[in-house]
Amino acid sequence: MAGKEGYQTLYRHSKAAIWLLLYLWMACFSLPASAEEKPNILLVFLDNFGWGEPGFNGGGVIRGAATLSIDRLANEGLRLTNFNVEVQCTPSRSAIMTGRYAVRSGNGTVPLGEGVYGLVQWEVTMAEMLAEAGYATGMFGKWHLGRTEGRFPTDQGFDEWYGVPNSTDESVYSSLPDFVESGLSETYVMDATKGSVPKKVRPYRLDYRPLIDRDLTDRAIGFMQRQAEAGKPFFVYLPYTATHFPTMPHPDFVGKSGNGPWSDLLLQIDSYVGELLDTLDQLGIAQNTIVIFTADNGPEALSSGESSMTVETAIHGSAGPWRSTLFTGYEGALRVPFAMRWPGKIEPGRVSDEIVHEMDLFPSLASFSGGKVPSDRVIDGVEMSGFLLGQTDKSGRDGFIVYMGNDIFGVKWKNWKLHFKEQTGWNGVLREYTMPRLYNLMSDPQERDNVLFPHTWVPKAALPQLVEHVASLKKYPPVPTGATDPYRPPNQ
């Protein structure tokens, strides 16, 4: 039995223990979130990259290139087989940046004219949200949300940007004599920091087209190194120009796959992803970095039965089992590859077919980073951090509105899709239905068999979200396409 002294010792020790616990408790809960606690975010965003390309979706070797690094990323994290996007470059980038349907921001279509377009200053981008939460923000790649003063990435929340303001089509034609004589302005690769006018680095022509993604990778790696050294949490948005036409792999990869340029390019992307993952390991920050690998929309060309391309260096992409190309309302346009790794937070090897939309990343990443979701406007994204971390099996999203341009083509709801309009490929013919067509996406991934009869119950279940969406567009009028700054939509 303990004597008097024994009790005193015990008392002293337990008093110290109580103080220690109290201190730890305060450190955990009452101090502001420290830099170490905010996860870095690396968002790799491919261009026109179909669901069927990576090995983790049954592609890889059948596409002529084993995608070992991309598959490793997926195996170490969460793979979503039903991750959806808007079906054109500009709308998809608008939606992921704002967490809102692109139509709300006046970005329903890829801009074809020369006027002002992109995001008005009033919009809050993912970069702005994360910068406000204390993040260093870098973007390396294709923007496609504005090419005029005040509309560049460094005007929209990014501290740094290297890349192209528009798309990669321009590399094909911007040095053609007819183009030059037309008086249209050539596109430049740009290098920018927040607060200064972006510098023109070089024209974006076919000589640089195969090289750009190498430079984007180097810039992203350099940025991550600098932030890791500074101990600052970072957000890297890496919208590669691959696999947008023209298909031109870097000289280091030409002939490497033995299966032609498309497969060479797949190897190249996979190799760059490997470098990015290696960098995180070398910097010792892999554990505290969320890595997302996805794409803006489905493939640009399939076999001629659906939609072909005349650009010499365009090669058929693969939407896997899903139908059609970008610029359609089919699953081939909407579903893109998606993998998300966060070691220690996301269980390795998880796969889910729950419906998720790119808009959902905004509020979910806000939740992970301590960022603020704007409350003065409509945010269409669903906060699903619990789902992404595996705390619940349900994503919380039952469906979404299927836009093609500014048109509502249909409504996706659970495993069903109701089509009001269809277009068989990006260059197909538009068909409009007086009676919508209904497909079951699980039994009929090619969306061919209209099963509206007998499933007349599906519209009853699927349409309320459309009614609500249309009412919301009426109540909160969208930013008009081409609106100039300063602009603020009414009621918001």
Add this chain to the structure above:
Amino acid sequence: MAGKEGYQTLYRHSKAAIWLLLYLWMACFSLPASAEEKPNILLVFLDNFGWGEPGFNGGGVIRGAATLSIDRLANEGLRLTNFNVEVQCTPSRSAIMTGRYAVRSGNGTVPLGEGVYGLVQWEVTMAEMLAEAGYATGMFGKWHLGRTEGRFPTDQGFDEWYGVPNSTDESVYSSLPDFVESGLSETYVMDATKGSVPKKVRPYRLDYRPLIDRDLTDRAIGFMQRQAEAGKPFFVYLPYTATHFPTMPHPDFVGKSGNGPWSDLLLQIDSYVGELLDTLDQLGIAQNTIVIFTADNGPEALSSGESSMTVETAIHGSAGPWRSTLFTGYEGALRVPFAMRWPGKIEPGRVSDEIVHEMDLFPSLASFSGGKVPSDRVIDGVEMSGFLLGQTDKSGRDGFIVYMGNDIFGVKWKNWKLHFKEQTGWNGVLREYTMPRLYNLMSDPQERDNVLFPHTWVPKAALPQLVEHVASLKKYPPVPTGATDPYRPPNQ
């Protein structure tokens, strides 16, 4: 230092050691291969099961059911993405059993009449080859290679058989009044042992259709248990009736997936595969058992654009990115899921897109089991044990002849396919070409874009195998369809 006695002891010990080594050396090399050295073989063979179904090929959850056990099997072994079969039930089963093109054995098509058909006694089946090599051989499932005396599995090398002689169509109609009145004989589920007449267990009707695969699994497990106890190497051929129409999952799985009967059936198959793998673990023989998971041919029905079914309970299958259904010359018919596990021998997680044909299993399994490949006849299968074990990257097969029934539809060579005839689905229209059409399978998995121009070099490279094959058919005339025993083809 050792004295005299010490040296003597050492001498005696070393003498004993030398004898022991000599004995071990003799046991290893000069004794006939012992039972322990021969790997067991479990061949799971699904019916009309498309490339796109299992999770390991990008299916699984998008088909409404996570296929965790099947994926585990693939992850622990080798996955072949370019494993090819003949495109109908009977020819495919003929080819896998004999290592020969089905046309050589008179089994080019599924038999529609009531006469004698199947394998003549002269053919040497995989079961006969393995029985001769000392294996216990059990078959549980659908045969489709003969339904008359002398043509049952137990007449063709299997010690035991439980299952149906023909196909699962018969479960749909064999109790219909018109069928009964037609005087046609009803199909029975049969139970047989070598040397006796198969017993009729029960009619194969819709009441038993959902239950049969449960019984096949139990029988296979019981057989493996008995052989493991007896210390005898075994070959189990398990041609399940799933996923042939009608799609009727077992009552234990009805509603289990929440995504309808097709997905319930996927869960069921996956669960049975899990039971088989668990059995191998429990028996302590997983290390010494080759498990192969594959199928006879591609899916029976896709969306209406390609080929639909009117049978009420048939549901669209998935060929993944590949075109069309069974009974065509497209990749959707030819490529089936393939996984092969052999712990310690096959490196886990290996994936290859090398061309392999089901005929190649005969000589390759002969090599693994010490079996003899007949030398008195044409064997079309390529011995590729070195490739399967990962000792070489190349399968040794550049291509094969694409049969549809007894017709040569085309030639597959590397990533190219030359089509002389096409049929857009199992019930499609036959198109015959005066100038063959050429597709690139890697860039154009849907086989839509004829690239004969400019690739006129491909026929020059692809056609020699066809010339050789046709010459071989002339020199060694095939067994005529419907030949009765005893029959021996000339020149063989």
